[in-house]
Amino acid sequence: SYTNFLLPRCSIQANLSKTWLFDCQCLRCSDPSELGLYYSSQKCECGGYFSTRLGNSDQCDQCEKRVDRQTVIMEEQSVMKEMTLADEADLCGIIKRMEDTQNIHSTHHVMVRLYIRLLESVAKSKPNPSVLPAAVQYGQTLLQVLHRLDGESGRLGKKYSKLCALVEYKDLVRRQEEGGLSQEAFQEKLGNLREYLV
16 A cells, blocks of 8 residues: 555545655545545535535535535544543543534544544553443444455454454453353353454
8 A cells, every 4th residue: 555544535645646646546536435434524414425625625415515624624633633632531522522513423534543542542451441332332333444445354454353352352351240241141252252362
């Protein structure tokens, strides 16, 4: 790959044009929906996506409303900066806030970065038990996006499959300790995770 596929499409295209002197025509770059993920596009209040670039604006693919591209970039960068300083509970709060605003949807690149940060944080520490179910849920969404963007056997997909399995294991232990999971159910679910935990 010539560039980091986790970047928004406009950044990828600008980097490829500047560094490698070509305009990318891959499936993702050629598809306004970015393989159905709308990874680089915020969601419009009408339900469409700001997936069409028109000069310095992004236009909704349904109602044709326009937003200033620079304003969008600044909003996204602000969330990314906030994320770098956040702990697990703060990350869950940021994710919840983004879900409530609805313009940063579950497969948007900012949410994917939040999911990555949450998963890495939970995997490396003894997490707050209340954060584990959210980390498991968001981890599955992250894997779906990574597999769509980079294929089932991509390097990041493999890495985060292992991290997701570790987080799921921590959640299983929590559920068993709280009495919400029998030993038999625990062993069965652990068996499903074993290939990723080894």
